Amino acid sequence: MPLLLLKDLPRYECLLEAVKKFPDLDPSACDVFLNLLRTGDEVFRVTENNYARHGLSQGRFGVLMLLKKRSAPATAEGGEHCLPAGPLTPAALAEAAGVTRATMTGLIDTLERDGLVKRVRDAHDRRMMSVNLTPKGRKLLEKILPSHFRAMAGIMSPLKESERKTLVSLLNKILQHASTLSLAQAKRD
Amino acid sequence: MPLLLLKDLPRYECLLEAVKKFPDLDPSACDVFLNLLRTGDEVFRVTENNYARHGLSQGRFGVLMLLKKRSAPATAEGGEHCLPAGPLTPAALAEAAGVTRATMTGLIDTLERDGLVKRVRDAHDRRMMSVNLTPKGRKLLEKILPSHFRAMAGIMSPLKESERKTLVSLLNKILQHASTLSLAQAKRD
DNA sequence: CCATTTTAGTTAGCTGCCTAACTATTAGCC
DNA sequence: GGCTAATAGTTAGGCAGCTAACTAAAATGG
Numbered sequence: 001m002p003l004l005l006l007k008d009l010p011r012y013e014c015l016l017e018a019v020k021k022f023p024d025l026d027p028s029a030c031d032v033f034l035n036l037l038r039t040g041d042e043v044f045r046v047t048e049n050n051y052a053r054h055g056l057s058q059g060r061f062g063v064l065m066l067l068k069k070r071s072a073p074a075t076a077e078g079g080e081h082c083l084p085a086g087p088l089t090p091a092a093l094a095e096a097a098g099v100t101r102a103t104m105t106g107l108i109d110t111l112e113r114d115g116l117v118k119r120v121r122d123a124h125d126r127r128m129m130s131v132n133l134t135p136k137g138r139k140l141l142e143k144i145l146p147s148h149f150r151a152m153a154g155i156m157s158p159l160k161e162s163e164r165k166t167l168v169s170l171l172n173k174i175l176q177h178a179s180t181l182s183l184a185q186a187k188r189d
Numbered sequence: 190m191p192l193l194l195l196k197d198l199p200r201y202e203c204l205l206e207a208v209k210k211f212p213d214l215d216p217s218a219c220d221v222f223l224n225l226l227r228t229g230d231e232v233f234r235v236t237e238n239n240y241a242r243h244g245l246s247q248g249r250f251g252v253l254m255l256l257k258k259r260s261a262p263a264t265a266e267g268g269e270h271c272l273p274a275g276p277l278t279p280a281a282l283a284e285a286a287g288v289t290r291a292t293m294t295g296l297i298d299t300l301e302r303d304g305l306v307k308r309v310r311d312a313h314d315r316r317m318m319s320v321n322l323t324p325k326g327r328k329l330l331e332k333i334l335p336s337h338f339r340a341m342a343g344i345m346s347p348l349k350e351s352e353r354k355t356l357v358s359l360l361n362k363i364l365q366h367a368s369t370l371s372l373a374q375a376k377r378d
Numbered sequence: 379c380c381a382t383t384t385t386a387g388t389t390a391g392c393t394g395c396c397t398a399a400c401t402a403t404t405a406g407c408c
Numbered sequence: 409g410g411c412t413a414a415t416a417g418t419t420a421g422g423c424a425g426c427t428a429a430c431t432a433a434a435a436t437g438g
Contacts, residue, residue: 008285024338028353029345033232039360040229041287042367043222049371059424091386096197098230103425105388110423127386127433149213155370156218158362164217167359171228173347178231181344182238248394280416292395294418299393316403316416384435392426400419406412 009034036174043155050151054144055114059107061148062097064116064141067133087122087130116140198223225363232344239340240333244303250337251286252296253305253330256322276311276319305329 015027044058051061070088094104108131111117116137122128133141156164204216233247240250259277283293297320300306305326311317322330345353 022334022338024335024342026338026342026345028350029342030338032345032348032353032356033236033341035357035360035364036225036229036232039364039367040225040233042364042371043225046367046370047222057423089386090388099424100426101387102389102427106424109388125386125434129387145211146213149211149215149219152222153213153215153218155363155367156215156221158366159221159359161217163359163362164221166355167221168224170348170352170356170359171224173352174344175224175228175231177347178228178235178344181235182231246393278416279418288394289396290417291397291419295394298418311416314404314416318417379438381438382436384433386433387431389430390428392428393424394426395424396422398420401417403414403416405414408409408411 009038046155047148047151050148051144054140056140056144059097059099059103060111060116061144063093063104063107063111064133064137066093066096067117067131068138068141088132089122089128089130093131111137198227235344236337236340239337243329243333245329245333248286248288248292248296249300249305250333252282252293252300253322253326255282255285256306256320257327257330277321278311278317278319282320300326 012027012031015025015030019025019027048058051057056064067088090104090108091101093108094101097104099107108117108119112119115134118132118134119129120132122130159167201216201220204214204219208214208216237247240246245253256277279293279297280290282297283290286293288296297306297308301308304323307321307323308318309321311319348356
């Protein structure tokens, strides 16, 4: 998340004060909003810092993860029912990652330049490419993942198990609602 | 927030499954982590969409807000005790917004190009600039703010007042901890 | 069966973020 | 007073996001 309104969030009294000038302002909504973005940003920075040491960004890491999931040996013990099977095209990666195809082109370009990924043109439909992890890419991922998992665990360590459940469920309420707002906005165009 | 790991978050069973391969993975921590970033991203997009219609981005909006706070007539009724008084330099803006001075230079460049902001060189210390809202910038902000406040209220509408309090307090626990992690990382360099 | 439309991917050009290196000015200290 | 340090801002160059416009290939359908 990019530049945030403020590194130091306004105190609640300031929000209450501001209502006098802006009747539309809902202090508690504003407070949640600011804290959500601020916390998300901070958490994001910590983990990004983590794999930046291995030359990856959030975006590059995400692409590698998607490829890894797909190319994992589909063992009978499963766990791979999370994603449908089939070859991964740039368009599918873009869709799964929530970015445009143009952005994905750029990401794959640099990943391929660094030898972590390889493009292969589809034989049947020559418009399509399929993107695959190289051994080098797979090795890098295996090296990074444990520390990434430890970083996530570290960040969340102040929360008890029950608090985590509560937090996720509150976030989900917002996410559900915000998604419908997003869709409504998109439809309006 | 940029590209997220996944538009569709992994289901909890998948996380439990993954622990078998990665003992470092803490499923509930991972779940909170993913939901936090995902929700933050979605909320961010909704509001960004909102002022994008007026030609502003999060960053540009943030700079204008900082300038507005500072340049507001320091009424006796106050509310302005949230920020120290004094002229706003690019460096101070960068610090408050949590970006580098170089980034702030770019933001001010485009804001000035669009006539929303004006740079003035300090008479006493000729290294410094002070940045001020133009009337046009102030008018734009006044126009956007009410809908921005309504957007925030709308996004948070599914949460009751008590849930909002809970959410903020849980987020704060994470933020506090993540901030110390950030500092520790920074010191290590 | 050929023209049109649709689809996959890329390219070009914008913003906003970064780091590193540079310029100009001030401050500090013999 | 005049080097040297530090400070304010900008510049240069890279990455990652976007939209819009383009190319190539496949699908559609009259």
